[in-house]
Amino acid sequence: MKLEIVSFVVCLLFGFGFCSHQTCPMRSIIGCDKGFTYFQRNPTEKNNFTSEWCLGVFPQKHVTECEGREICQNLGATISMFENEEEFKEIDVNKYIYVFIDGYRMQRCHDRSSYREWKCQPLRSFQFRSSATDPTFTLSNWRADDPNYFEGKPEDEQHCISFSADGTIDVGCKGHEQINHVLCGKPPSHQYY
Numbered sequence: 425m426k427l428e429i430v431s432f433v434v435c436l437l438f439g440f441g442f443c444s445h446q447t448c449p450m451r452s453i454i455g456c457d458k459g460f461t462y463f464q465r466n467p468t469e470k471n472n473f474t475s476e477w478c479l480g481v482f483p484q485k486h487v488t489e490c491e492g493r494e495i496c497q498n499l500g501a502t503i504s505m506f507e508n509e510e511e512f513k514e515i516d517v518n519k520y521i522y523v524f525i526d527g528y529r530m531q532r533c534h535d536r537s538s539y540r541e542w543k544c545q546p547l548r549s550f551q552f553r554s555s556a557t558d559p560t561f562t563l564s565n566w567r568a569d570d571p572n573y574f575e576g577k578p579e580d581e582q583h584c585i586s587f588s589a590d591g592t593i594d595v596g597c598k599g600h601e602q603i604n605h606v607l608c609g610k611p612p613s614h615q616y617y
């Protein structure tokens with residue numbers, strides 16, 4: 425209502441010819457929120473037909489996977505993954521050493537003796553919080569000797585995953601002193617003007 429009055433006054437002041445501009449469709453720009461980088465994705469069934477995605481790395485000293493998810497959630501995002509080499513290079517994981525990413529091992533594959541079975545091969549044994557990323561890249565680029573399940577106590581079992589410059593590694597969900605970042609993702613926002 426207020427806007428209509430303002431428009432009417434503007435029209436009176438500048439002539440009604442000026443007002444015809446108002447019938448033009450609004451333009452929009454697509455942008456990622458602060459701290460996120462914009463990527464175009466190839467929409468497929470494997471990424472739930474996601475054609476645009478924003479990724480950002482956020483710091484938290486000695487973060488756990490659970491805390492990482494919370495950090496993302498507070499940004500209106502979800503814990504996320506790289507979908508391809510380009511995204512991985514652009515974000516430059518080298519700077520961060522290890523970054524918690526989306527993905528945790530399914531219960532049915534928690535038993536270490538199952539990991540050589542077909543159903544527990546890396547591409548078949550992880551679940552994800554978000555369906556917006558095709559996990560093939562992440563689950564095909566393991567660091568040498570990973571996934572290795574755990575090195576030590578049962579409570580250190582490595583059922584979460586993290587990305588490093590050398591590839592994906594399985595890590596304990598409680599993290600460790602070298603994991604100080606989490607990768608978050610969300611769709612871009614369309615701003616109208």
Ligand SMILES: *[C@@H]1O[C@H](CO)[C@@H](O)[C@H](O)[C@H]1NC(C)=O
Pocket residue numbers: 472554555
């Ligand atoms: C896929 O995307 C649609 C539309 O955005 C959404 O409603 C649906 O829940 C998503 N599917 C999954 C498995 O997350």
